[in-house]
Amino acid sequence: MASYRMSATEFLSSGTKVEDYVRALLDRIAARDVQVQAWAYLDPEFVLSQARKLDAIPLEQRGPLHGVPIGVKDIFYTKDMPTQHNSPIYANDAPPVDAALIIMLRSAGALIFGKTTTTEFASTTVGTKTMNPHDPARTPGGSSSGSGAAVADFQVPVALGTQTIGSIIRPASFCGIFGYKPTWGAISRENVKVCSLNLDTLGFFARSIADIELLADAARLEDDEKPIAPFQIEGAKFGVCETHVWPEVGPGTINAMQLAVKLLRDRGALVEELDLPGEFDSITRSYLQAFQQDAATTLMSEYIRSKDQLDPALVAFVENPEKTSHRDHLAALDNLAQLRPKIDVIASRYDAIITPSVVDEAPEGLTSTGNAALCGMWTALHVPVVNVPGFAGDHGMPVGLSLVAPRYHDRRLLKVAAAVAPVFAAGGWKSNL
Amino acid sequence: MASYRMSATEFLSSGTKVEDYVRALLDRIAARDVQVQAWAYLDPEFVLSQARKLDAIPLEQRGPLHGVPIGVKDIFYTKDMPTQHNSPIYANDAPPVDAALIIMLRSAGALIFGKTTTTEFASTTVGTKTMNPHDPARTPGGSSSGSGAAVADFQVPVALGTQTIGSIIRPASFCGIFGYKPTWGAISRENVKVCSLNLDTLGFFARSIADIELLADAARLEDDEKPIAPFQIEGAKFGVCETHVWPEVGPGTINAMQLAVKLLRDRGALVEELDLPGEFDSITRSYLQAFQQDAATTLMSEYIRSKDQLDPALVAFVENPEKTSHRDHLAALDNLAQLRPKIDVIASRYDAIITPSVVDEAPEGLTSTGNAALCGMWTALHVPVVNVPGFAGDHGMPVGLSLVAPRYHDRRLLKVAAAVAPVFAAGGWKSNL
Numbered sequence: 001m002a003s004y005r006m007s008a009t010e011f012l013s014s015g016t017k018v019e020d021y022v023r024a025l026l027d028r029i030a031a032r033d034v035q036v037q038a039w040a041y042l043d044p045e046f047v048l049s050q051a052r053k054l055d056a057i058p059l060e061q062r063g064p065l066h067g068v069p070i071g072v073k074d075i076f077y078t079k080d081m082p083t084q085h086n087s088p089i090y091a092n093d094a095p096p097v098d099a100a101l102i103i104m105l106r107s108a109g110a111l112i113f114g115k116t117t118t119t120e121f122a123s124t125t126v127g128t129k130t131m132n133p134h135d136p137a138r139t140p141g142g143s144s145s146g147s148g149a150a151v152a153d154f155q156v157p158v159a160l161g162t163q164t165i166g167s168i169i170r171p172a173s174f175c176g177i178f179g180y181k182p183t184w185g186a187i188s189r190e191n192v193k194v195c196s197l198n199l200d201t202l203g204f205f206a207r208s209i210a211d212i213e214l215l216a217d218a219a220r221l222e223d224d225e226k227p228i229a230p231f232q233i234e235g236a237k238f239g240v241c242e243t244h245v246w247p248e249v250g251p252g253t254i255n256a257m258q259l260a261v262k263l264l265r266d267r268g269a270l271v272e273e274l275d276l277p278g279e280f281d282s283i284t285r286s287y288l289q290a291f292q293q294d295a296a297t298t299l300m301s302e303y304i305r306s307k308d309q310l311d312p313a314l315v316a317f318v319e320n321p322e323k324t325s326h327r328d329h330l331a332a333l334d335n336l337a338q339l340r341p342k343i344d345v346i347a348s349r350y351d352a353i354i355t356p357s358v359v360d361e362a363p364e365g366l367t368s369t370g371n372a373a374l375c376g377m378w379t380a381l382h383v384p385v386v387n388v389p390g391f392a393g394d395h396g397m398p399v400g401l402s403l404v405a406p407r408y409h410d411r412r413l414l415k416v417a418a419a420v421a422p423v424f425a426a427g428g429w430k431s432n433l
Numbered sequence: 434m435a436s437y438r439m440s441a442t443e444f445l446s447s448g449t450k451v452e453d454y455v456r457a458l459l460d461r462i463a464a465r466d467v468q469v470q471a472w473a474y475l476d477p478e479f480v481l482s483q484a485r486k487l488d489a490i491p492l493e494q495r496g497p498l499h500g501v502p503i504g505v506k507d508i509f510y511t512k513d514m515p516t517q518h519n520s521p522i523y524a525n526d527a528p529p530v531d532a533a534l535i536i537m538l539r540s541a542g543a544l545i546f547g548k549t550t551t552t553e554f555a556s557t558t559v560g561t562k563t564m565n566p567h568d569p570a571r572t573p574g575g576s577s578s579g580s581g582a583a584v585a586d587f588q589v590p591v592a593l594g595t596q597t598i599g600s601i602i603r604p605a606s607f608c609g610i611f612g613y614k615p616t617w618g619a620i621s622r623e624n625v626k627v628c629s630l631n632l633d634t635l636g637f638f639a640r641s642i643a644d645i646e647l648l649a650d651a652a653r654l655e656d657d658e659k660p661i662a663p664f665q666i667e668g669a670k671f672g673v674c675e676t677h678v679w680p681e682v683g684p685g686t687i688n689a690m691q692l693a694v695k696l697l698r699d700r701g702a703l704v705e706e707l708d709l710p711g712e713f714d715s716i717t718r719s720y721l722q723a724f725q726q727d728a729a730t731t732l733m734s735e736y737i738r739s740k741d742q743l744d745p746a747l748v749a750f751v752e753n754p755e756k757t758s759h760r761d762h763l764a765a766l767d768n769l770a771q772l773r774p775k776i777d778v779i780a781s782r783y784d785a786i787i788t789p790s791v792v793d794e795a796p797e798g799l800t801s802t803g804n805a806a807l808c809g810m811w812t813a814l815h816v817p818v819v820n821v822p823g824f825a826g827d828h829g830m831p832v833g834l835s836l837v838a839p840r841y842h843d844r845r846l847l848k849v850a851a852a853v854a855p856v857f858a859a860g861g862w863k864s865n866l
Contacts, residue, residue: 095530100734107737185630188731197618220733224758298621300653301533304540325657326841330777337770344763408759 004028008068008157009210018067018111019051025069025113029155035136037129038150040074041082042114050111063109065218070105071150071159071205073143074115075122075193078102081112085193086120086128089306100190101160101202101219108218113156116146119369120311121302122162123195123295127366132174133433134397138362141171142369144205148175151205153433158215159205164195164291166358166375168203169402172387174362174370176398176431178421180204180212180414183407184382187219196294198333199287199379209386209418216414227412231351231419233267239274239350241404244281245373250360252393253374256427259391260354260401263423274353276346282335284373287380289324289332292317336380343381344406352416353404361393378402384410386417390424398429437461441501441590442643451500451544452484458502458546462588468569470562471583473507474515475547483544496542498651503538504583504592504638506576507548508555508626511535514545518626519553519561522739532624534593534635534652541651546589549579552802553744554735555595556628556728560799565607566866567830571795574604575802577638581608584638586866591648592638596812597628597724599791599805601636602835605820607795607803609831609864611854613637613645613847616840617815620652629727631766632720632812642819642851649847660845664784664852666700672707672783674837677714678806683793685826686807689834689860692824693787696856707786709779715768717806720813722757722765725750769813776814777839785849786837794826811835817843819850823857831862 003024006014011021026044033039047069054067077083079102082094102112117128122143130145132138133153140149144161148171151159161168163181172179181203194200204215240261242249261271295317302310303318347353356374363370378385384405391399403420405413436457439447444454459477466472480502487500510516512535515527535545550561555576563578565571566586573582577594581604584592594601596614605612614636627633637648673694675682694704728750735743736751780786789807796803811818817838824832836853838846 095528097528097530100731103734104737107734185727185730188627188733189630190627190731190734191624194621194623197622220737224760294618297618298533298623300621301536301540301623304537304653327657330774330840334770334774337767337773340770341763341767407763 004154006157007206007208007211008214009208011068011157012066018054019048021067022047022051022069022111025155032153032155036131036133036149036153036155038116038146038153038155040084040086040115040117040146047113054109054111063107065105065214066109067111068109068158068214069111069113069156071113071116071147071156072102073122073147073161074118075162076102076160077191078112078115081115083115086118088309089302097191099192100188105218110218116144116150116159118145119143121193121195121299121314122164122167124311124313125369126311127369131366132362134176134431138364138397139174139366139369141174141362143167144171145369147205148172148177148179151207152177157206158211161203161205162192163201163203163375163379164199165287165379166372168205169357169375169385169387170370170372172205173357173389173398173400176389176400176429178206178209178212178389179387181379181385182221182410183384186221186408186410194298196291197298198290198294201379209414209421213414216411221410223409223411227415229415231415233264233269233419233423235268236351237270237272238264239272239353241274241276241353241355243276243355243374243377245284248359248371248373249356252360252391252399253356253358256391256399256401257356259427260424263426267423280339280377283339283377283380286332286335287376289328290336290380293324293329296320340381340407343383347383347404347406352413355402355404357387357400357402361395361397361399378404383407384413386413388417388421388424390427390429392427392429437587439590440641440644441639441647442641444501444590445499451487452481454500455480455484455502455544458588465586465588469564469566469582469586469588471549471579471586471588473517473519473548473550473579480546487542487544496540498538498647499542500544501542501591501647502544502546502589504546504549504580504589505535506555506580506594507551508595509535509593510624511545511548514548516548519551521742522735530624533621538651543651549577549583549592551578552576554626554628554732554747555597555600557744557746558802559744560802564799565795567609567864571797571830572607572799572802574607574795576600577604578802580638581605581610581612584608584640585610590639591644594636594638595625596634596636596808597632598720598812599808601638602790602808602818602820603803603805605638606790606822606831606833609822609833609862611639611642611645611822612820614812614818615654615843616817619654619841619843627731629724630731631723631727634812642847642854646847649844654843656842656844660848662848664848666697666702666852666856668701669784670703670705671697672705672786674707674709674786674788676709676788676807676810678717681792681804681806682789685793685824685832686789686791689824689832690789692860693834693857696859700856713772713810716772716810716813719765719768720809722761723769723813726757726762729753773814773840776816780816780837780839785846788835788837790820790833790835794828794830794832811837816840817846819846821850821854821857823860823862825860825862
């Protein structure tokens with residue numbers, strides 16, 4: 001296996017020097033960048049110098065993520081690289097500050113590799129320069145576009161993202177990798193550019209659940225009860241939830257859902273249909289209102305200073321031409337809040353809820369990052385979500401499904417996902433990269 | 434009147450040069466600093482150079498806060514000053530970044546004057562070096578200790594604070610000034626060191642409501658309906674709410690509450706007793722749990738990197754020796770969430786709820802910032818709160834009362850507070866400064 005194909009877990013157990021691994025990744029990027037363009041900022045010489053420093057650390061002083069290269073969405077502050085938010089307002093801005101999560105990852109020995117592309121302030125659906133590594137004519141999704149593409153293309157083993165509506169799960173599905181959105185509030189958002197106070201959640205991309213667990217360890221994510229591994233599919237119970245957004249889904253997702261049920265049942269799992277109570281249909285309207293008015297607050301300083309440099313969609317959040325009231329905003333927030341304990345009760349009846357990640361495979365074109373209508377409700381419910389790849393759309397592009405658990409059942413959900421992953425891997429999609 | 438005694442509003446209409454006003458404030462600080470010590474960072478030469486730059490701006494280019502000197506709690510990032518959080522971990526740390534609110538205030542022409550003292554990460558009740566300007570043997574309160582003391586002592590007209598439990602309202606009451614905690618989420622917390630994701634709110638200190646309104650304008654705080662000014666006390670309706678914390682209050686607060694009712698009734702207001710439903714008694718336990726576990730998340734990066742440099746109380750948040758579960762945390766968050774629409778309905782029956790700000794006047798000693806038991810419930814309910822001074826404790830120290838309104842009725846509450854302020858000013862306390 002070429003070195004660049006190693007996962008973080010494989011690299012850590014391989015005895016490979018950090019410099020050698022990093023050099024293989026940089027070579028991979030040099031060969032592929034023209035067709036992927038996942039990076040907003042990458043300085044190969046700096047990366048190599050960091051690698052050499054890490055190689056010089058005595059074995060007994062090395063952390064659990066020693067030398068693991070991490071791609072970082074360009075809305076996380078990193079003390080040694082620019083943080084530009086894909087905004088001309090912050091072009092070449094390089095505050096020498098680390099986000100709290102970056103501090104934690106560096107403390108565990110990680111190598112902060114470079115900054116991955118994002119839509120403007122992670123708040124628009126306007127495509128970035130980044131192409132889907134499986135088909136450069138298609139979007140990798142967004143807003144964590146570069147993190148999804150870079151991990152899928154073996155340019156880094158793991159990367160960081162954020163999700164306000166579907167910005168982790170959607171690119172993970174479009175790129176055919178694992179995406180994990182933890183319980184809201186489980187990881188500090190300090191020194192990350194927040195879009196929505198009530199929705200934004202930090203999370204991870206990887207090509208294996210084991211790698212996501214590595215990052216979850218470094219972020220100190222813990223359930224109340226430590227899950228017992230390994231989780232067994234035989235006898236497990238899943239709830240298949242189409243949600244009220246189902247009329248929007250296309251053939252790729254319809255096929256994935258049907259096949260997932262069959263594959264799980266074939267392996268002895270109990271799979272039930274889960275119809276959420278009717279009040280959950282209100283959730284799309286509620287999270288869109290929460291998002292819009294939260295974004296108006298977080299974008300106000302940029303609006304005041306540099307309105308002409310903001311995307312018109314972001315200007316509209318602040319100017320609120322439809323005159324959405326605070327009363328509406330509060331009704332939305334209160335509605336979401338009262339649904340959260342209810343979804344916890346429902347989700348606790350299953351080992352996981354299985355639900356679409358996206359409407360279909362990645363659409364053609366780079367101007368839009370695609371439809372996130374199926375992700376938003378779970379984000380707004382604050383529950384943990386994992387995208388598990390494995391299925392194929394009509395054009396051979398990847399389609400993933402989401403596993404969902406009650407809030408703060410993150411580590412258990414990752415164990416379930418680790419068992420589901422090889423099952424879904426028989427779903428008909430294989431990466432050609 | 435000595436120049437340093439001018440409020441921001443008075444300064445703006447006075448035609449005074451910024452440099453002259455600032456020089457008067459710096460002279461005041463030079464005379465008083467040994468007895469107050471409100472500043473974590475202050476560079477008089479830099480302040481004067483900023484003032485001269487502002488004076489050079491042509492009249493037609495000046496913003497609505499042109500030259501208004503603002504004290505900034507030392508957990509807000511300021512691009513031209515250190516931000517140290519009263520933590521040895523960040524001693525001399527000076528990230529060249531402005532908090533979103535600082536950007537907005539500078540855009541309106543404000544002069545960022547210096548950094549005011551805070552308890553460690555605004556998260557402990559351990560006193561700072563700052564003394565109460567009315568009695569150096571007493572605490573000014575916390576965690577926004579320096580902002581409260583500096584404004585009360587005429588060292589700056591206005592200052593910024595944050596409140597997780599009682600960190601604006603408590604020092605405002607102890608120092609005899611106005612403190613305003615807006616609706617949660619109404620002002621972006623970007624680049625402010627957050628303690629609790631679910632509770633923290635930015636706000637203001639001033640010696641008049643007019644000055645608080647100036648800052649609220651710059652922060653673009655708006656109600657759904659623009660309030661009609663002036664508000665009339667005659668015929669107004671107030672609900673006096675002792676809350677379940679009443680058994681903790683002392684004679685200063687008991688006197689203030691009784692006197693407030695009498696003064697308002699004398700001026701023709703309708704004042705009713707307001708007994709909250711019993712379920713509101715659960716709120717203290719809920720917000721303390723929310724605070725503790727939210728703080729564990731936000732302090733995790735400091736804990737991992739520099740545990741030995743954290744106050745033991747902060748270490749305990751992270752280490753959670755009582756093993757409070759995520760289940761408890763979520764139950765607390767969900768309980769607070771379901772109470773919020775209920776308090777909106779209750780509060781909307783009145784022009785304002787009147788409730789204690791603190792248990793009593795500022796206690797003796799500088800080691801603790803005092804009891805915030807009466808503030809926390811309103812913070813957790815996300816409603817706007819204004820401390821209005823006017824009353825006196827047994828030792829002649831100031832005692833304020835809180836006015837409370839439904840969420841996002843902030844501007845209306847400020848109008849009510851402007852009318853209540855002269856009524857409470859007959860409450861027996863006068864500043865000797």
